[in-house]
Amino acid sequence: MSALALVPAAGSGSRMASATPKQYLDLLGQPLIAHTLRALLGAARLAQVVVVISPEDEWWESYDWSDLLGDSFARLLVLRVGGDSRAQSVLNGLAALPQSDAWVLVHDAARPCITSLQVDAMIIQLEYDPVGGILAVPVADTLKVATNEQSIARTTPRAGLWQAQTPQMFRQQELLSALQAALPEHVADITDEASALERLGKSPKLIMGSPWNLKVTYPQDLILAGLLLKAESL
Numbered sequence: 001m002s003a004l005a006l007v008p009a010a011g012s013g014s015r016m017a018s019a020t021p022k023q024y025l026d027l028l029g030q031p032l033i034a035h036t037l038r039a040l041l042g043a044a045r046l047a048q049v050v051v052v053i054s055p056e057d058e059w060w061e062s063y064d065w066s067d068l069l070g071d072s073f074a075r076l077l078v079l080r081v082g083g084d085s086r087a088q089s090v091l092n093g094l095a096a097l098p099q100s101d102a103w104v105l106v107h108d109a110a111r112p113c114i115t116s117l118q119v120d121a122m123i124i125q126l127e128y129d130p131v132g133g134i135l136a137v138p139v140a141d142t143l144k145v146a147t148n149e150q151s152i153a154r155t156t157p158r159a160g161l162w163q164a165q166t167p168q169m170f171r172q173q174e175l176l177s178a179l180q181a182a183l184p185e186h187v188a189d190i191t192d193e194a195s196a197l198e199r200l201g202k203s204p205k206l207i208m209g210s211p212w213n214l215k216v217t218y219p220q221d222l223i224l225a226g227l228l229l230k231a232e233s234l
């Protein structure tokens with residue numbers, strides 16, 4: 001079975017409010033994305049890891065990646081084809097690769113606490129699935145719908161609701177076609193890969209993830225990610 005990872009890393013990190021895009025912020029002495037890439041490159045079932053950075057990226061070249069990632073650096077491909085949305089970056093990355101029916105696991109650069117074991121376990125669970133699926137966790141908190149004045153309009157039942165994470169694993173050509181069909185018109189609705197497949201009537205699997213696989217979005221998430229990575233290494 002052949003699978004590759006595609007890592008969208010062309011965002012600006014506006015919610016992080018930092019001049020440096022969050023994928024390059026320091027996390028335990030290394031750029032955040034180095035943790036993400038190390039975990040993916042450590043997954044035995046991934047043949048290659050493709051990183052999509054912005055054509056204007058000024059940071060990538062300033063690191064010694066073979067030093068940060070060791071020999072597995074040889075399985076890394078960097079594409080400067082990022083777009084103006086996450087979905088467009090993923091589409092551009094897929095379009096730049098040779099056409100293939102292999103599995104692709106799209107994983108946010110901004111989720112550095114994923115583990116190689118979780119990636120391999122996901123591939124094993126989905127490799128014979130007709131559609132593919134995503135890591136996700138069931139919603140644990142009570143959910144409120146807000147009014148425009150930020151008071152509560154109502155409580156919405158949480159039964160059956162899951163929070164989507166990444167990796168999201170689909171057939172490369174099928175995902176590319178689904179994104180091409182949705183973009184640019186429906187870009188606001190395509191907040192992950194699964195939503196592009198859902199538009200075509202597909203029903204991807206929900207694979208139990210971990211709350212530790214957080215997306216670094218706000219400054220406090222960076223502190224939490226550091227604590228989780230330290231705990232994972234114990």
Ligand SMILES: Nc1ccn([C@@H]2O[C@H](COP(=O)(O)OP(=O)(O)OP(=O)(O)O)[C@@H](O)[C@H]2O)c(=O)n1
Nearest residue numbers: 008009010011012013014015085086089109110
């Ligand atoms: N045009 C974009 C926007 C986002 N991403 C990537 O998609 C992942 C998830 O996006 P998000 O957390 O929203 O990152 P940013 O867009 O950088 O953050 P913000 O929305 O706060 O600006 C990140 O790894 C980010 O680098 C991307 O490749 N191309």
Ligand SMILES: C[C@](O)(CO)[C@H](O)COP(=O)(O)O
Nearest residue numbers: 086108164165166191192215
């Ligand atoms: C793909 C994702 O990580 C699943 O939760 C999420 O939708 C990305 O959202 P963002 O606003 O682009 O960070």
